[in-house]
Amino acid sequence: MKLGVFTVLFQQKPFEEMLDHVASKGLQAVEIGTGGYPGTAHCNPDELLGDPAKLKAFKQAVDSRGLVISALSCHGNPLHPQKAVAKDYHDTFLKTVELAQKLEVPVVNTFSGCPGDHEDAKYPNWPVAPWPNDYQEILKWQWEEKVIPYWTEMGKFASDHQVKIGLELHGGFSVHTPATLLRLRDAAGEAIGANLDPSHMWWQGIDPVQAVQVLGRAGAIHHFHAKDTSIDPINVNKYGLTDMQTYDHMLDRAWQFRSVGFGHDLKVWADIMSALRLVGYDYVVSIEHEDGLMSIDEGFSKAVANLQQVLIKEPLGEAWWI
Template identity: 45%
Template structure:
């Protein structure tokens, strides 16, 4: 396993070279670069890199200089947004990321499933989480049959042509938000579709992360992994539940908050996660996504790196079963 970092949130003002130098000194081996969507494209201009071979060579040389790899290219947007202009923008971001990944020999592009509106006339996305009144069930069926499956069937075929996998992050306000909807999308499209497994969005839903890893891992459906934690605050949860639309910055009053690795769930739990990942055959990158508002960027990131260094299996097992 290798330790990586999604670079956009912690390093909004630094150049790619500055980021690589800092992370290399910290013992990080991989970076995940955002190329559009909600996070933008801070450390790589996707259009320029796609069109200009010399720009791709510059990026490759920088990576080689700091002994780093790109674990994934990310384009987290809503390509099935009910507003056509927005949907086209996010779709273009994804397709550009897939083409660029193919040219840079990066195997995975991460993103969201997106979420459509409830009908053809909708203006805003509609995340449906309850079947009654019945019009909500009808709207959910329409979303899958008319928007989600057709779009992702086409995009997964495009990704297959480019020999690139797509890691869908199970996320609230998106149509794919848990293992069941993740598996449904994969079964309705092709095996290029899988999970960018981020446990932080599963904890507060009450999902057992270890069981979710096993469920998806048994289907070889984990394409990438985000190392990100969540802390649930029991007083607020008991009082108001976990569906919490208060701003993420309102950390004192929310039922749950994103935390650095180890500050929502302890080191023992993260060792269980890593062991379960290896158990189901995922032995790749643990990409840290830092969104802890209680820690400075540097300290929060470095504590996450430190914990993962202790917990991750860094070596392959080779012919070591002679004693069995």
């Protein structure tokens, strides 16, 4: 496995300065935003697709520092019920897949999106309860009319460009658990897989080690994010895991994102790394830092130091003890 970082964290740094900073920390990979929620601070698909010289220089800047691009990321909601909003995210996704092929990047990360509750809705509707039965009707309509048709088409588009799709399992979107990812993968094809982020498993009450097992046995982990979550044992009893307070209400929230090792100890992270190795994942572990208690540099540096202790880097080789 290789250690990398989602470079939206350093969007204030120019592209090559960011690459130098990442390389200086001993990392081997970068995950780069191409639009949508991550923005285009380090990569503008329109510019690179329209100018072969800029495309070549972009790739050379990464290669010359001994880095690889683990994924291009354009997280958004291409199923948004407002057509103009959805189109922006959809168009960005298409361009990102095309760019990934040209850069020989194997994975494009995004969200599954979430539709509304009918064709003329204005806002997404995320049903999470089986009753009253209205929610079941909404869920059925969303998946049959929007989620499966869209991602079946996009899965084929990605496959035609030799690219895999890493859907981040994230609350608020149709694909948010291992089960919903596998449901979509079964319907839309094996180009669909997970960009698995343990932080979103913990706050949904899912053990990430088991999530790795479930998805890994199906060959459905395309990319991996390294981010932690802490759950406040008092506040969770007041607000529940679906706490709707904004992330800056840290003292009162039921849970919050943390840098690796500050929500769960390194034994837990070692178990996650071991589970990834067990199911055959031998790709990049990409740090995502959204810890409201730490600066960008401190949170990033601590995540690097902690993951370096538990990351399994070398090929397994023969079982010498047999």
